[in-house]
Amino acid sequence: MKSYRSWRAGETILLEGADLPFVGSIVRGCATLTRSMEDGRVQMVGLLMPSDFVGRHDRDTAAYEVVAATDVTFCLFKRGDFRTMLAETPHVMERMLQMSLDELDAARDWMILLGRKTAREKVATLLANILRRAASAGHPLRAELPLTRDAMASYLGLTIETVSRQMTSLRKEGLIEMQGHRGISCADLPALLTAAGDDEDGLPLA
Amino acid sequence: MKSYRSWRAGETILLEGADLPFVGSIVRGCATLTRSMEDGRVQMVGLLMPSDFVGRHDRDTAAYEVVAATDVTFCLFKRGDFRTMLAETPHVMERMLQMSLDELDAARDWMILLGRKTAREKVATLLANILRRAASAGHPLRAELPLTRDAMASYLGLTIETVSRQMTSLRKEGLIEMQGHRGISCADLPALLTAAGDDEDGLPLA
DNA sequence: GGACTTACTTGACCTGAATCAAAGAGCGGC
DNA sequence: GCCGCTCTTTGATTCAGGTCAAGTAAGTCC
Numbered sequence: 170m171k172s173y174r175s176w177r178a179g180e181t182i183l184l185e186g187a188d189l190p191f192v193g194s195i196v197r198g199c200a201t202l203t204r205s206m207e208d209g210r211v212q213m214v215g216l217l218m219p220s221d222f223v224g225r226h227d228r229d230t231a232a233y234e235v236v237a238a239t240d241v242t243f244c245l246f247k248r249g250d251f252r253t254m255l256a257e258t259p260h261v262m263e264r265m266l267q268m269s270l271d272e273l274d275a276a277r278d279w280m281i282l283l284g285r286k287t288a289r290e291k292v293a294t295l296l297a298n299i300l301r302r303a304a305s306a307g308h309p310l311r312a313e314l315p316l317t318r319d320a321m322a323s324y325l326g327l328t329i330e331t332v333s334r335q336m337t338s339l340r341k342e343g344l345i346e347m348q349g350h351r352g353i354s355c356a357d358l359p360a361l362l363t364a365a366g367d368d369e370d371g372l373p374l375a
Numbered sequence: 376m377k378s379y380r381s382w383r384a385g386e387t388i389l390l391e392g393a394d395l396p397f398v399g400s401i402v403r404g405c406a407t408l409t410r411s412m413e414d415g416r417v418q419m420v421g422l423l424m425p426s427d428f429v430g431r432h433d434r435d436t437a438a439y440e441v442v443a444a445t446d447v448t449f450c451l452f453k454r455g456d457f458r459t460m461l462a463e464t465p466h467v468m469e470r471m472l473q474m475s476l477d478e479l480d481a482a483r484d485w486m487i488l489l490g491r492k493t494a495r496e497k498v499a500t501l502l503a504n505i506l507r508r509a510a511s512a513g514h515p516l517r518a519e520l521p522l523t524r525d526a527m528a529s530y531l532g533l534t535i536e537t538v539s540r541q542m543t544s545l546r547k548e549g550l551i552e553m554q555g556h557r558g559i560s561c562a563d564l565p566a567l568l569t570a571a572g573d574d575e576d577g578l579p580l581a
Numbered sequence: 582g583g584a585c586t587t588a589c590t591t592g593a594c595c596t597g598a599a600t601c602a603a604a605g606a607g608c609g610g611c
Numbered sequence: 612g613c614c615g616c617t618c619t620t621t622g623a624t625t626c627a628g629g630t631c632a633a634g635t636a637a638g639t640c641c
Contacts, residue, residue, distance in 0.1 A: 326490025
């Protein structure tokens with residue numbers, strides 16, 4: 170009933186508007202969700218990490234383009250099978266509801282970033298998020314960026330040049346260090362969060 | 376088990392982080408969902424219209440500030456009661472899931488607007504949305520704006536001055552007409568949609 | 582180990598929207 | 612009917628980030 174399938178970094182998994190026979194979740198790696206305008210402008214609307222869910226059981230076409238950001242493996246269910254499962258096991262439905270409400274909160278958080286944050290704050294926010302995720306996976310203060318500069322720009326509503334400049338400036342100010350183009354580390358995460366404009370972690374480190 | 380409560384335009388319904396004893400849906404009028412940063416920057420993250428749902432049954436504080444945009448009436452359930460209802464009636468849960476997935480799609484659509492559209496496109500998109508909603512409520516080509524310029528700016532990630540200038544420019548170009556500050560009409564919705572940058576309505580009016 | 586290619590950085594310049602500053606325009610209160 | 616609100620428009624100016632244009636660095640393919 171469930172199957173696994175993998176894609177290499179850069180491969181397109183689903184095209185906007187394409188037929189969507191499967192739903193599923195990420196097992197390993199990282200994928201991006203993007204929408205684009207006819208004239209070619211692109212905006213990433215979600216970054217999928219392990220355990221994140223993709224697809225709608227009640228829709229038969231994809232609303233977004235899905236692209237593998239790194240090598241990625243999905244666990245897939247046929248849409249019909251998944252619907253049956255939902256109908257038969259209420260706690261799966263409850264879990265789906267919770268996950269989609271969490272995604273909604275995350276999307277709305279991102280709206281503040283897109284609408285109101287400066288380029289510097291946007292970049293700092295993304296880096297801090299990635300570092301936080303790495304920390305909770307057991308690698309504190311250091312992470313490998315799963316995204317190209319291009320993908321970062323698309324996620325942040327910026328151009329690639331602006332992302333690059335802000336990374337350079339954060340590095341020169343000592344807020345982050347870089348190991349090559351993809352490796353980042355940060356000795357002072359609170360300082361980075363301040364640069365990100367969300368100081369609301371708040372909790373004194375008593 | 377359910378109760379009704381009304382607020383006047385401008386009144387705050389819920390503060391960010393406040394205790395949230397109720398969930399519910401809008402019966403009449405219109406309310407805004409906003410998040411703000413410590414330094415006062417504000418971004419609207421949702422515009423609630425009749426039938427839209429507010430609150431999370433599984434969270435006990437509000438994630439957003441909710442403010443009445445017009446006089447507004449809610450139908451409210453105690454959170455505990457609502458959870459019982461969800462557990463007992465699967466099709467209510469299914470409906471909630473569908474609604475939250477629709478909200479998620481809408482939030483992601485808005486991310487393109489915030490991240491990639493120009494001020495002109497943003498304003499045109501909002502006006503077109505409002506006109507479309509009015510049309511489906513039986514008032515084609517004409518609508519009363521439920522939002523002040525301030526609220527529009529907050530929704531669109533712009534300043535109030537920019538919103539005002541873009542409204543003026545759309546009016547001067549003949550894409551819209553205005554009756555006072557709040558009334559708008561549009562003889563050529565497709566042209567407005569083109570100005571909005573989403574030409575994908577596509578459907579020939581055959 | 583050079584020739585491509587792809588990803589990233591840096592610089593110079595420009596422009597769209599923000600900011601700062603004044604006016605209008607309604608509108609409720611008395 | 613005038614005062615004092617609040618909401619909106621308009622103008623002048625500034626500036627953050629976009630655009631255009633070169634570089635640089637790190638692979639990968641013969």
